[in-house]
Amino acid sequence: MKFASSYEPGEYESDIYAAWEASGVFNPSVPTYPVDNNEDGIDDREEEFSERNTYSIVMPPPNANGNLHIGHGLTVALEDSLVRYYRLKGKSAWYVPGADHAGFETWVVYEKELEKHGHTRFEYSRDELYAKVWDFVAKQRGNMELQLRALGASCAWDDLTFTLDENVVDRVYTTFEKMWNDGMIYRGEKLVNFCPKHQTAFADIEVEHKDEKGTLWEIAYDDIVVSTTRPETLFGDTAVAVNPEDARYKERIGKTVHLPLTDREIPIIADEHADPEYGTGAVKITPAHDFDDFEVGERHNLERIQVIAENGTMINVPEKYNGLTTEECRKQVLKDLKEQGLLKGEKKIVHSVAHCYKCGTVLEPMLKEQWFIDVQKLAKVAIEHLEAGEIKFHPANKQKVLVDYLKNLKDWNISRQIPWGIAIPMFRKVTPEATDEPDWIFDRRTNLTEIEKAGVKYIRDEDTFDTWFSSSHWPIVCTDWEEGNYNPYYPLNVMETGADILFAWVARMIMMGLYVTGEVPFKEVYLHGLVLDAHGKKMSKSKGNVINPMDLVAKFGSDAFRLGILRGRSAGMNQAFSENSVIAGRNLCNKLWNISRLVQSIVDEGEDGDVTTDNMGEDWICREINGCLEAVEQDMRNYRFAEAVETLYQTIWDKYADWFLESQKLYQNVPLLKRTLEILLIALHPFAPFVTEAIWQNLAWTDGFIATAKWPARLEFDPITAEEFENIRIIVGEVRGTLQALPGTNNAKKYALLYGNDSLIQENELLIKNLTRVPTINSVEGTPRGLRLALANHELYLDVPEKIVTEYKDALTERILAVGRELDALNARMMNPNYVAKAPEHLVQETKEQIDEKQALIKRLKQELEFI
RNA sequence: GGGGAUUUAGCUCAGCUGGCUAGAGCGUACGAUUCACAUUCGUAAGGUCACAGGUUCAAGCCCUGUAAUCCCCACCA
Numbered sequence: 001m002k003f004a005s006s007y008e009p010g011e012y013e014s015d016i017y018a019a020w021e022a023s024g025v026f027n028p029s030v031p032t033y034p035v036d037n038n039e040d041g042i043d044d045r046e047e048e049f050s051e052r053n054t055y056s057i058v059m060p061p062p063n064a065n066g067n068l069h070i071g072h073g074l075t076v077a078l079e080d081s082l083v084r085y086y087r088l089k090g091k092s093a094w095y096v097p098g099a100d101h102a103g104f105e106t107w108v109v110y111e112k113e114l115e116k117h118g119h120t121r122f123e124y125s126r127d128e129l130y131a132k133v134w135d136f137v138a139k140q141r142g143n144m145e146l147q148l149r150a151l152g153a154s155c156a157w158d159d160l161t162f163t164l165d166e167n168v169v170d171r172v173y174t175t176f177e178k179m180w181n182d183g184m185i186y187r188g189e190k191l192v193n194f195c196p197k198h199q200t201a202f203a204d205i206e207v208e209h210k211d212e213k214g215t216l217w218e219i220a221y222d223d224i225v226v227s228t229t230r231p232e233t234l235f236g237d238t239a240v241a242v243n244p245e246d247a248r249y250k251e252r253i254g255k256t257v258h259l260p261l262t263d264r265e266i267p268i269i270a271d272e273h274a275d276p277e278y279g280t281g282a283v284k285i286t287p288a289h290d291f292d293d294f295e296v297g298e299r300h301n302l303e304r305i306q307v308i309a310e311n312g313t314m315i316n317v318p319e320k321y322n323g324l325t326t327e328e329c330r331k332q333v334l335k336d337l338k339e340q341g342l343l344k345g346e347k348k349i350v351h352s353v354a355h356c357y358k359c360g361t362v363l364e365p366m367l368k369e370q371w372f373i374d375v376q377k378l379a380k381v382a383i384e385h386l387e388a389g390e391i392k393f394h395p396a397n398k399q400k401v402l403v404d405y406l407k408n409l410k411d412w413n414i415s416r417q418i419p420w421g422i423a424i425p426m427f428r429k430v431t432p433e434a435t436d437e438p439d440w441i442f443d444r445r446t447n448l449t450e451i452e453k454a455g456v457k458y459i460r461d462e463d464t465f466d467t468w469f470s471s472s473h474w475p476i477v478c479t480d481w482e483e484g485n486y487n488p489y490y491p492l493n494v495m496e497t498g499a500d501i502l503f504a505w506v507a508r509m510i511m512m513g514l515y516v517t518g519e520v521p522f523k524e525v526y527l528h529g530l531v532l533d534a535h536g537k538k539m540s541k542s543k544g545n546v547i548n549p550m551d552l553v554a555k556f557g558s559d560a561f562r563l564g565i566l567r568g569r570s571a572g573m574n575q576a577f578s579e580n581s582v583i584a585g586r587n588l589c590n591k592l593w594n595i596s597r598l599v600q601s602i603v604d605e606g607e608d609g610d611v612t613t614d615n616m617g618e619d620w621i622c623r624e625i626n627g628c629l630e631a632v633e634q635d636m637r638n639y640r641f642a643e644a645v646e647t648l649y650q651t652i653w654d655k656y657a658d659w660f661l662e663s664q665k666l667y668q669n670v671p672l673l674k675r676t677l678e679i680l681l682i683a684l685h686p687f688a689p690f691v692t693e694a695i696w697q698n699l700a701w702t703d704g705f706i707a708t709a710k711w712p713a714r715l716e717f718d719p720i721t722a723e724e725f726e727n728i729r730i731i732v733g734e735v736r737g738t739l740q741a742l743p744g745t746n747n748a749k750k751y752a753l754l755y756g757n758d759s760l761i762q763e764n765e766l767l768i769k770n771l772t773r774v775p776t777i778n779s780v781e782g783t784p785r786g787l788r789l790a791l792a793n794h795e796l797y798l799d800v801p802e803k804i805v806t807e808y809k810d811a812l813t814e815r816i817l818a819v820g821r822e823l824d825a826l827n828a829r830m831m832n833p834n835y836v837a838k839a840p841e842h843l844v845q846e847t848k849e850q851i852d853e854k855q856a857l858i859k860r861l862k863q864e865l866e867f868i
Numbered sequence: 869g870g871g872g873a874u875u876u877a878g879c880u881c882a883g884c885u886g887g888c889u890a891g892a893g894c895g896u897a898c899g900a901u902u903c904a905c906a907u908u909c910g911u912a913a914g915g916u917c918a919c920a921g922g923u924u925c926a927a928g929c930c931c932u933g934u935a936a937u938c939c940c941c942a943c944c945a
Contacts, residue, residue, distance in 0.1 A: 241945095273943090273944095401940085405940095567881085568893080569881085829925085834925035834926090
C-alpha cells in the first residue's frame with residue numbers, strides 16, 4: 001500500500017509539477033504558423049481547426065522583480081482552473097505566462113536602492129541606468145516564476161513573455177510607427193501631472209485624487225479680489241477671469257489690474273470658467289500651473305509663464321522668491337501680501353488634490369512637451385465593438401462602465417521620464433541648417449543616442465513609454481499574432497484580470513487589439529475583485545494584515561489554497577478571505593486522499609469487470625455524479641468557480657463518502673468504484689491539481705497524467721432505483737435523529753430496530769443497521785413494539801421502553817403541530833382560486849401531492865401518539 | 869458633481885429566468901472512538917432576507933423611495 005494515512009502536500013507537489021513540466025503536458029498541441037495556402041487558396045490546416053478546438057488565456061504579467069501577492073494567487077487559481085478544465089475537455093489549451101518589467105514600480109524600487117548606496121539617478125546616463133536595472137531585475141527574476149509553479153499554474157513555460165522581450169518591443173514600435181503615420185501621435189506642450197519626487201509625468205489614470213482640507217485665500221488685485229488655494233503661483237498669472245454675465249465686473253472686462261508683488265499689469269478677461277457664485281467671482285489665471293487655467297489660456301491666447309521647476313522650486317520669479325520650495329514661497333507670499341494689506345480673507349475648504357499613487361507626493365501640474373496619442377478614433381472603434389456585444393463581461397455591468405469611460409477618454413500621455421522601460425523610438429533634429437527636414441523622425445534604432453539621416457543629425461528622445469502602452473499589446477504579443485498568419489489562439493477565449501485595472505489595461509488592450517489586428521483581443525472578460533482580509537478590510541502593509549499566499553501554500557498545500565481562495569468569491573466583488581476556507585480546502589484534499597485509499601484497498605481485493613449498477617446505492621451515486629458534472633460544466637461556462645467547487649465538495653464528501661462508500665462496505669462493485677473515483681478526481685482536478693494527480697499516480701490502475709485525462713462522460717443508471725435509495729437516506733436520517741432526540745445518552749447502542757412487512761427495509765437490513773449503528777435490526781410478525789418512525793412511511797419501529805417513549809411525547813406533539821402549520825399554508829394556497837387558475841399546472845399538482853403527503857404524515861404521527 | 873456595487877444565520881458568502889418550507893462553509897451546542905480519514909463521524913440550535921411602500925396567485929429575487937457601507941470617475945478656483 002503506497003497510500004499514507006493522510007495527504008502531505010509537501011511530499012508531492014514539487015515532484016508532480018516537475019513531472020508535468022518535463023512531459024510537456026502544458027504545451028498546446030495546435031501550433032501557430034504562417035499561412036500555407038493550397039491550390040484553392042485555402043489553408044487546409046485552418047479548415048482542420050475551424051471549430052476552434054483551442055483554448056487560450058494569457059497571464060496578466062506579475063512584476064518580474066517582485067513576489068506574488070494574494071491577488072496573484074487568486075488570478076492563478078481562476079485562470080488555471082479554466083485552462084485545466086478546457087484541457088480536460090480536449091482543447092489545445094495554451095496558458096501563456098508573463099513577466100512585467102513594471103516600468104514605474106520597479107524604477108521606484110531601484111531608485112531607492114540607488115539612494116541607499118548614496119547615489120542618484122543623475123550620476124548616470126539613461127542607457128547606464130537601463131543596464132543597471134536590467135541586472136537588478138535579472139537577479140530577482142525566477143523567484144516569481146517559481147512561485148507560479150508552486151501555485152500549480154499549468155502554463156507553457158517555453159512561451160513565457162517578458163514585457164521587454166524583443167518581439168514585444170518590435171510590436172510596440174510597429175504600432176507606434178503605424179500611429180505616427182496615421183497622424184495619431186502628436187507632440188504637445190501640455191500640462192501633465194508631474195511627480196516632483198519621481199521626476200516623471202503620469203497619465204490621468206495614474207493620478208490619485210484625494211479630498212483634503214485646504215485654505216481659500218482672497219487676494220486684492222487692485223480693486224478686484226480673487227480667490228485662490230495656491231497664492232504662490234500668482235507670479236505665473238497672466239490674467240484675471242470674470243464671468244461675462246457677472247454684472248459686478250462687466251465694465252472692467254478688457255481693462256487691466258496690477259499683479260501684486262510684481263510690476264506687471266495683467267488683463268481682465270471674460271470667461272465662463274469663472275463662477276459668479278464661487279468666492280468673489282473673480283479668478284486668477286495661471287495657464288502654466290493649473291489645468292483649468294491652461295484651457296482658459298488656450299481660449300484667450302494667454303502667455304504661459306512657468307514659475308515652478310520640475311524639482312518643485314520657484315523659478316522666473318522676483319529674486320526674493322527664487323529657488324524657494326513651493327511651500328516656503330507660499331508662506332513668504334502670504335506674509336508679504338498681508339504686510340501690504342492685500343490679503344483680504346481666508347476660508348477653510350475641502351478640495352480634491354492630485355497625488356502620486358506611489359509615494360503620495362502632491363502632484364504638480366507641469367508644462368511639458370510629451371508624446372500624446374489622439375485616442376478619439378481608437379475609443380470610437382472600441383465603443384462600436386463593445387456596443388455590438390463582441391465581448392462578454394463578467395460581471396456584466398462592466399461593459400457599460402467601460403463604454404462610459406471610453407466616451408469621455410482624453411488624449412493619452414505616453415511619455416515617461418524614467419529610464420526603465422521601452423525607449424520611445426523618436427529622434428529630434430539637431431542640425432539647424434536643415435530647415436526642410438521634419439523636427440522629429442521615427443527610427444527603431446533606440447540603442448543609439450544619435451543618428452544621421454541624409455546628412456541631418458538627430459538625437460534620441462530620452463523618454464520611455466508608459467507601461468500601459470506596451471502592455472496594451474499583451475494578447476497580441478503573447479499569442480505571437482502576426483499579420484497574415486493563421487492564429488487559432490487569437491482572440492483569446494478570455495481575459496482574466498483585476499477589476500481595478502479595467503480602465504488602465506482592459507480598455508487599452510481592446511483599443512490596441514482592434515487597431516493592430518482589426519479584431520477584439522478576447523471574447524470574454526472576467527474581472528476579479530480585491531481579496532480583503534478576514535474582516536473585509538483592504539490588506540496593507542501599514543495595517544499589518546497582509547496574507548502571503550506562499551505561506552498558506554507551504555502550510556496547507558497548493559490545492560488547499562486554491563480551493564480556499566475560490567470559495568465564496570464571485571466576479572468583480574471585493575471579498576473577504578481567511579485561513580478557515582483554506583483549512584476547509586485542506587480537509588477536502590485529505591478526505592479525497594482517504595477515499596482513494598479505501599477504494600484502492602477494495603479494488604485490491606475485489607474482482608474487476610464491466611461497469612454496472614447492482615444495488616440502489618450504486619444507481620443513486622451515478623445519478624448524483626451525473627448531476628454534479630452537469631452543474632460543474634454549467635458553472636464553468638458561467639465562470640461560477642465558487643459554485644463549481646461547492647458542488648464538488650458536497651458530492652465528494654456528503655454523497656460519495658458518507659453514503660456511497662459506506663454502502664460499498666457491504667456490496668463491493670469494483671468496476672464502478674474505479675470509474676466513479678476517476679470521475680471525481682478528474683472533475684476536481686482543475687481546482688485541486690496536485691492532490692488529484694498525486695492520487696492518480698498512486699492508484700494501481702490508472703495511466704498517464706490526470707492533467708491530460710479526458711473529461712468524463714455521463715454514467716448509466718436506473719433512475720427509479722436511484723430514487724428508491726432516497727428512502728433509505730430518509731429512514732437512516734430519521735433513526736439517527738430520533739435516537740439523538742430521545743432522552744438519555746448513547747442511544748445508538750441501546751435500541752434495536754424492528755420492522756414489519758417491508759421489502760425495502762428487508763433488502764437493505766444490513767445497510768440500515770450499519771449506517772444507523774443500532775445493535776440489531778429484525779423483522780417481526782404483526783405490529784412491532786416501541787416507537788414508530790413516521791417520516792419515512794415504513795413499518796419501522798425503535799424498540800424503546802414505554803417510559804422513555806412517554807418522555808418523548810412532547811417532542812412528538814410539537815412535531816405534529818409543526819407539520820400541521822406547513823399543511824395549513826399549503827391548504828391556504830389551494831384555497832386561493834387565483835393560485836389554482838394562474839400558477840403553472842405542475843406547481844398546482846405539486847402542491848396537491850404535498851398536501852396528501854403531509855396529511856398522511858400527520859395521521860401516522862397521531863397514531864404513534866395514541867400508542868403512547 | 870457623475871457613476872457603480874453591496875446590505876441574507878455569530879462570521880464569510882450562495883440563492884442564476886419570481887415558485888422558498890431561504891442554503892453552504894466556518895463557528896457554537898450535544899453525542900460518537902480501535903472499522904479509509906479526529907484534517908473524522910452523527911445530531912441540533914441559529915434568519916421580520918437593511919427599512920418603507922408597490923406590482924403579482926406568489927417577492928430574498930421585479931418596481932419606487934429611504935438609510936448605511938464600499939469603490940470608481942471628475943478641472944471646481
